Amino acid sequence: MPQPTSSEPDWLDLIITVGHPNPPGQHPEDPPRRATVTTRTYRGETVTLELDVLARAPGHVQVAQPRDGQEPWKAWISSGDVLQPMLWQVTCPYDDQGLVGAMMTAAGRVVLYCDGDGHVWLEPSQVSYGSAIVPRSSDWRVVEGVTVTPGTVRWATAEDLPAAWRAEPWQVYSREW
Numbered sequence: 001m002p003q004p005t006s007s008e009p010d011w012l013d014l015i016i017t018v019g020h021p022n023p024p025g026q027h028p029e030d031p032p033r034r035a036t037v038t039t040r041t042y043r044g045e046t047v048t049l050e051l052d053v054l055a056r057a058p059g060h061v062q063v064a065q066p067r068d069g070q071e072p073w074k075a076w077i078s079s080g081d082v083l084q085p086m087l088w089q090v091t092c093p094y095d096d097q098g099l100v101g102a103m104m105t106a107a108g109r110v111v112l113y114c115d116g117d118g119h120v121w122l123e124p125s126q127v128s129y130g131s132a133i134v135p136r137s138s139d140w141r142v143v144e145g146v147t148v149t150p151g152t153v154r155w156a157t158a159e160d161l162p163a164a165w166r167a168e169p170w171q172v173y174s175r176e177w
């Protein structure tokens with residue numbers, strides 16, 4: 001049976017690499033993390049895809065786009081094109097503006113982190129005025145063994161949440177990577 005043929009190049013639907021193809025300051029996402037990406041393809045279309053983020057560098061993230069019968073296409077795109085869900089419960093009790101979200105630390109402990117001013121709490125039930133931990137930017141220490149050093153933390157996924165937290169009424173806010 002004759003196969004349908006296409007005269008189109010097979011790269012038109014690949015997403016466009018922006019910036020340096022091998023940017024400095026790369027930090028692998030290990031394991032890769034799913035993220036919602038809205039970006040452009042070589043066809044010129046704007047697409048929204050759920051992709052694995054493989055690495056990040058200042059201002060950019062590397063994503064893997066699946067391809068039929070081939071290795072995934074790896075592209076560096078602007079970090080502003082990547083949204084990641086942040087799970088949050090309340091606005092900051094100090095200023096009522098920051099969102100207090102679940103943040104995964106390098107130590108593997110999930111803490112509550114205010115995206116406005118960096119207030120930290122250890123448990124959802126502790127989030128109140130006057131009770132925040134305020135990590136210093138010298139060591140970013142929260143408690144022994146736990147830091148919120150920039151570049152080592154990420155917003156927690158639902159799977160990351162301690163079992164006791166999962167019944168809490170989390171809301172989801174999509175924010176830039």
Ligand SMILES: [Zn+2]
Nearest residue numbers: 092098114119
């Ligand atoms: Zn705050």
